[in-house]
Amino acid sequence: MDLRDGVAVVSIPATFTAGQEKQWVERMVAKLHAKSVQPTHSDTGLVERAAELSARFLGGRARPNSIRWVTNQNSRWGSATPAARAIRLSHKLQGMPDWVIDYVILHEMAHLIEPSHNGTFWALLDNYPHTETAKAFLLGAAYAADHGLSGR
Template sequence: MRPGTGSRRVAGGLTTPDGSPVEVRRSARRTRTVAAFWEDGTAVVAIPARFTAAQEREWVHRMLAKLHRQGERKAAAGRRRPATDEALAAHAAQLSAKYLGGRSTPASVRWVSNQNSRWGSATPAEGTIRLSDKLRPMPQWVIDYVLLHELAHLLVASHNAAFWKLLEAYPETQRAKAFLEGVSFATSRGLHNGDAAASPAGTGELPGDWPGDID
């Protein structure tokens, strides 16, 4: 910024939610617009030089909130679904640690394309887990439920009370079960091509051989 065009100052005591410093820049050239951006780890809010102190406070807080929302969206976009078997296994370990105390430790976790009657399956004796690749377009919270379901089977083989107790820690269990039941019901009725009942997540047409259960 050249001399005479404005001023800069660090907003004393004001930080972003993650603790980053905030700098307010007043510009004589800026007359009607306000901007916010990151620069070398500092949140910069650029405002017109004519703003009063009250206007500055209002717009700084407003633009910092906007920066925070943008950061959350970018973070969400950056969280990719586990596409490979290696990524799926790593994700399974994270879910086990978070919801099962790390007690479920599969020997292998992999996507399969030949599983047309089950969303997922597990072999406790071998410590192996398989997920149908037809889960891939579904919401991550549904995939996580199926993966946790199979992780729980490595600890409790049957669908008894102890098994379902393990899944109580996952907040989306009932929602995911209802989602998969809806998909299975719609598929069995041949509903597709945008029918609301056929695609609870707006995933589009459902092939007729989609699985209908979890082992």
């Protein structure tokens, strides 16, 4: 099984019956889902993840003093306090794909370098390949939540 441009491609033997194909695809998609959606990350894990993301996409320039999950953010996915170098992530992100959580972490770390949403700020996120997809994902998640949609 491969991921190609965000699409799962499952290869199976040509001799599989339709039933075997269905069973195999369901199994592989479940496996992929389990890998991409982690139940939660500890606050310690968030600090390590932030350091890794900063090094990889921001040249190591953004180093938060703290990054943690909070339950009091209902209208934002995350927030940053540049003076304290503190980042808070909404618990509502937990269970979302890692690439979405990584985008929010990077977005908030970019605020440690550039506080406003100007061109300089958005240029900091240019190297992250999932920026636009993650923004769209979060817009869809917010829409669904605002309209009582569960996707199930």
